[in-house]
Amino acid sequence: MESELLRLNGILWSVFRMAERSWLLRPQVAENALTHIQNTVLRLEEVEIPLLEDTVPAYDSLLLTFGSKDINLQKILQSIKESNDNTRRNFKSHEIKICYDLGLDWNEVENKTNLSKEEIISIHTSTQYSIAMFGFLPGFMFLEGLDQRIWVPRKDNPRTKVDSGSVGIGGEQTGIYSLESPGGWQIIGRTPDQFFDINNKTPTNFTAGDIITFRKISSKEFESLEKNNG
Amino acid sequence: MAKLTVKDGGLFTTIQDIGRVGYRKYGIPVSGVMDVYSYKKANYLVGNAENDPVLECTLKGGKYQFDSDAVIALTGAVMNPSIEGSKIEMNTSVLIKKGETLDLGFAEKGCRCYLAIRGEWVIDRILGSCSTFVIGKFGGLKGSELKEEDVIVWKNKKNSFEGRVLEKTEIPYFSSKITVEFVPGPEWDMLTDHLKKQFLTTSFKVSSKSNRMGIRLETNDPLIIKMSDMKSSGTIPGIIQLPPNGLPIILMKDGQTIGGYPRIGKILEVHLSRLAQLPPNGSVKFKKVRF
Numbered sequence: 452m453e454s455e456l457l458r459l460n461g462i463l464w465s466v467f468r469m470a471e472r473s474w475l476l477r478p479q480v481a482e483n484a485l486t487h488i489q490n491t492v493l494r495l496e497e498v499e500i501p502l503l504e505d506t507v508p509a510y511d512s513l514l515l516t517f518g519s520k521d522i523n524l525q526k527i528l529q530s531i532k533e534s535n536d537n538t539r540r541n542f543k544s545h546e547i548k549i550c551y552d553l554g555l556d557w558n559e560v561e562n563k564t565n566l567s568k569e570e571i572i573s574i575h576t577s578t579q580y581s582i583a584m585f586g587f588l589p590g591f592m593f594l595e596g597l598d599q600r601i602w603v604p605r606k607d608n609p610r611t612k613v614d615s616g617s618v619g620i621g622g623e624q625t626g627i628y629s630l631e632s633p634g635g636w637q638i639i640g641r642t643p644d645q646f647f648d649i650n651n652k653t654p655t656n657f658t659a660g661d662i663i664t665f666r667k668i669s670s671k672e673f674e675s676l677e678k679n680n681g
Numbered sequence: 682m683a684k685l686t687v688k689d690g691g692l693f694t695t696i697q698d699i700g701r702v703g704y705r706k707y708g709i710p711v712s713g714v715m716d717v718y719s720y721k722k723a724n725y726l727v728g729n730a731e732n733d734p735v736l737e738c739t740l741k742g743g744k745y746q747f748d749s750d751a752v753i754a755l756t757g758a759v760m761n762p763s764i765e766g767s768k769i770e771m772n773t774s775v776l777i778k779k780g781e782t783l784d785l786g787f788a789e790k791g792c793r794c795y796l797a798i799r800g801e802w803v804i805d806r807i808l809g810s811c812s813t814f815v816i817g818k819f820g821g822l823k824g825s826e827l828k829e830e831d832v833i834v835w836k837n838k839k840n841s842f843e844g845r846v847l848e849k850t851e852i853p854y855f856s857s858k859i860t861v862e863f864v865p866g867p868e869w870d871m872l873t874d875h876l877k878k879q880f881l882t883t884s885f886k887v888s889s890k891s892n893r894m895g896i897r898l899e900t901n902d903p904l905i906i907k908m909s910d911m912k913s914s915g916t917i918p919g920i921i922q923l924p925p926n927g928l929p930i931i932l933m934k935d936g937q938t939i940g941g942y943p944r945i946g947k948i949l950e951v952h953l954s955r956l957a958q959l960p961p962n963g964s965v966k967f968k969k970v971r972f
Contacts, residue, residue, distance in 0.1 A: 467867050468972060470947045473917055475867055492706070505705045507915030509939050514915025516705075586708040587913070587937035589817045630817055647707075649807055649819045654707050 459528045460491045464513075471520040472504070476513045484511045485583060485595065489542075489660035498531050508659050509584050542581070542660040545646075547627070549576075549618055549665045550673035553641040556606070560620065560637050563603045572667060574598045575639065580625065580663040590629025590647035590655060594663055597625045609635030616642045618665070629655075643668075643676035683749030683800060684834045688782060690827035691743030693892075696802075696820070699732040701810035705938040711918065712812035712820065712934050715893060715957030716793055718853065719757035723797035726754030726774045726845045728838070734804055734811040736796040736827070740960065742785020743827065745796075747777050751835075752799035752842055758791030758855060758958060773846040774799075791855035791958040799842060800835035814935055816894070853955070857963035858884075861952040862970045863921060868911070868943035872923075876904050880945070881967060885929065889961040893935040895922075896956060898965065903927025906943065913941040919948040921967075931956065 454467040456479065463479040478487040488508045495506060495515075502522060507514040515524075551572050554560075561568060580594035597620065605621045610633060613619070617628045619636025628634060629647035647655045668676075687694075697720070700713020714720035714737055724733050742760050755762055755771040762769050762785045769775050771794075777783060785794060804811040804821065813821025822831055872880065885898035905927040916922070920932045922942040931948060932940075933956075946967070948956060959965060 468864075469867060469944070470864070470917055470919060471950055471972070473915075473947075475915065505703050507705045507938055509914045510912040512912075512914040514705075514917070516917060584913075584939065585706060586939035589707060589709045589814075589819075591708050593913075632816065649709075649817070652808070654704070654709070654808070659706070 457525060457528055459531065460487070460494050462487055466524065469514070470516075472518070472522075473514060473516040474524055476515065477511060478513075485581075486660070488513050489658075492659065494531065500527060500531070507584075507586070509586075542658065542662060543656075544662040544664070545657065546664050546666050547618075547642050547644055547646075548668045548672070548676065549640040549642050550668050550670055551575075551640040552670045553673065554639040556637040556639065559606075560601070560603050560639060564601050566600065571601050571639070574601050575625070576665050576667055578664075582657060582659050582661045582663060583624075584659050585655075588628075588630065588632050589649065591632070592627045592629065592657065592663075594625045594627070597623055599623070603637050605635040606637060609633060610638075613638065614641060616644070618642060641673065643673050643680060645680055682803065682834050683751060683837050684832050685745045685747045685749075685751070685798070687827045687829055687831040687833070688744040688746050689829060690831070691738050691785065692741040693739040694743050694827040695737050695813035695815065695893075696734050696804060696822060696827075696833075697737045697812045698734045698810055700812050700934060701808045701820075704808055705915070705917075708938050709808065709817070710814065710935050710938060712814045712893075713810065714795065714812075715934055716757055716795070716954040718954040719793070719795050719958075722772070722847060722851065723754050723756040723795040726756070726772070726847065727752050727797045727799035728774075728842050728845070729797060729799060733797070734802045735798075736833075738785055738794045738796065740788045740792060742787070742794055742796075744782055744784045746782045747779060749837075750779050751777050752844070753777055753783070754797045754845075755785070756795045756797075756847075758788040758794040760788055760794050761786035772852050774842075774844040776844075788960065790857075792960040792963075793957055798833075798835060800837050803834040803836065816935060853958075855955075855958045857960060858965075859955055859959060859963070860966045860968050861956055862949045862968050863946035864949070864970060864972060866920060866944035866946045867914075868923075869945050871906050871943045872904070872945060873906075876906060880904060880929075881969060884964045884966050887959050887961055887963045887965065888928075891961065893933055895933055895936055896931040896959065898929045898931070900928065904929070908943075911941055911943060913939045914944075916940045916944065917947070919950060919953055920944050921946040921948065933957065
């Protein structure tokens with residue numbers, strides 16, 4: 452592919468022009484691509500690049516879309532003074548309550564992992580995750596760090612409706628459905644927490660890179676918390 | 682306040698404007714009108730701002746009873762609109778009287794028709810836009826397509842208005858067979874030379890499952906490629922995805938923000954309006970260009 456190399460935030464990136472106004476950047480690093488991508492998104496936001504309309508961070512790529520097609524990407528990126536600090540930024544930590552009794556796919560998850568529900572819950576709650584990205588739908592959070600023992604393939608037949616707050620396992624990832632939507636992940640529980648509000652200018656105070664842990668709650672607790680949410 | 686009542690929402694009618702820009706990192710698509718060209722002309726014809734909301738009607742337009750006098754205009758897909766049974770013209774401003782009902786009929790050519798109403802629409806803005814995103818259940822009226830008895834309210838403009846009409850040359854011809862230009866996408870080279878050639882020579886059929894998320898294409902000879910492990914990565918409207926079944930999908934305004942299917946190309950922005958007007962069973966061919 453016709454891509455060039457550019458320097459940004461301390462590392463080299465391959466740059467591919469994907470559309471009139473969009474460029475796809477991939478960090479040229481052997482490891483920790485995600486951390487570099489997330490640090491760079493924060494850096495781009497700090498320096499407020501003119502005409503930068505949209506950033507879409509993903510696992511191994513960062514898509515930048517501008518408000519005009521007549522921009523000189525190289526010049527723009529060169530103007531960003533490199534931050535000397537390339538260690539992991541201080542991302543926020545969040546604890547998310549989860550009621551595993553509201554899981555819908557326990558039979559399948561137990562069968563495919565050869566573990567009991569209790570063992571799976573213990574593994575799921577004792578792991579630290581980080582938000583890899585948001586998407587494919589509003590507020591859907593992809594979490595990295597799922598223990599290999601509880602990797603389970605997606606469902607053969609996706610559900611047409613998954614409740615908001617559902618926590619699922621899809622292959623080697625775990626994720627949270629912020630809004631009710633269709634979905635193919637194995638649902639192992641539900642959270643009463645609400646972390647996505649479309650009526651706020653910043654719809655969530657979660658950022659890609661933030662640390663997530665899960666705390667188990669009972670169905671009773673879930674119900675009372677959900678009632679409080681109105 | 683002026684208003685209209687929806688008597689029949691048609692097949693799929695939503696309130697749209699230019700969309701919500703800058704929220705893809707939260708998984709929120711841009712939404713907004715599918716045919717930007719016709720949309721801007723509709724607002725021009727009623728003297729509204731270029732990015733004011735309109736109704737986007739799909740194939741069957743619906744019926745609307747006006748509870749106030751209004752200046753309206755219709756652009757885009759060629760429907761057979763009438764007021765109280767009398768045919769009216771498209772692509773011009775039209776006066777509708779209090780109590781009268783506008784019936785948009787069916788699309789004869791094209792797929793999406795735009796109804797602009799002169800005035801300032803009273804619609805909550807979500808992240809800066811009135812656009813309806815039905816999958817996310819937000820925007821427009823309660824995040825839904827229009828239903829019978831829904832009410833749209835607007836404030837009349839104070840100044841007088843003479844009325845406008847489009848020049849013949851400003852009105853697109855909506856062919857059901859089109860060719861659109863694309864640039865190769867990041868995964869174009871996942872296609873073998875044989876499949877590249879096939880992609881460039883096939884006339885794809887538009888599936889009836891197409892919607893505001895994506896235009897789904899059909900062919901008797903799917904383009905099956907060897908999938909290597911690909912991590913989900915950013916998308917934008919106009920991206921041509923190739924899923925494992927070999928049938929391309931062109932992502933449109935409500936399309937997902939990231940995807941795990943090879944992005945074999947990106948349709949040039951200037952062709953997206955024409956693509957939005959392709960009805961089911963219409964056909965599309967692709968022409969490769971460079972920036």
